[in-house]
Amino acid sequence: MGRHALLDAVIPLVAERFKALAEPARLQLLRALMQREHTVNELVLSTRLGQANVSKHLQLLHTLGFVRRRKRGLFVHYAIADRQVAKLCALMCARVRAETPRSRNGG
Template sequence: MSPKVMPGGLPHPDKSTILEYAYGIKEKGVAVAMLPLTPEMIALVAERFKALGEPARLRLLHALREGERTVSELMEDTGLSQANVSKHLQLLHSLGFVTRRKEGLYVRYALADADVFALCDLMCGRLQAETEARRELFAVS
């Protein structure tokens, strides 16, 4: 069986490989020290950030925060078409953001883990701080 290859021909490491490479791992998965990133690792990270740069994918991930969903349920939750939901789920699955399992006639999707929301929460906090700073800057005394 040949190893998975990502777009661009890079090997497709599993999540633990990426974490072990990029960070010194302490007990319970807490990152303690970032190692220098190779061009290959930078490409892997950029690919994942690019995937998160699409609002439709963020909507799907947000809907999956509530638990497993089928494509039909995700269509209802997000208002996206079946083709769009399927296309985005395929990419999210290939990058390890979501898992899928067959249940009868349906495929159920779920978050691989909730770590992605740490990034979202970080960015939302930053946006809130920037908004508050702008309000204070333009506030009339």
């Protein structure tokens, strides 16, 4: 596994982050944020999730380092924290697509 080995000390931290990504609403938020920066209100409109729900999920994603936020006037703007977050999502999506029966059968 090289320099990124799963050391005993980091296993609980990695598990906590994967657990956060196990929530479909959080994945919806990350998908929207991979397109561009958004405010909470914009995310509510694009995901059709409730405002309180979006805020709660964004707080956790921010705490765990998946998203960053910046205040501009009265609004807080959220964005993907860095390219590694998008890369992780793309990697897992590619893996899932490769495992689906349709893609294995060539169509």
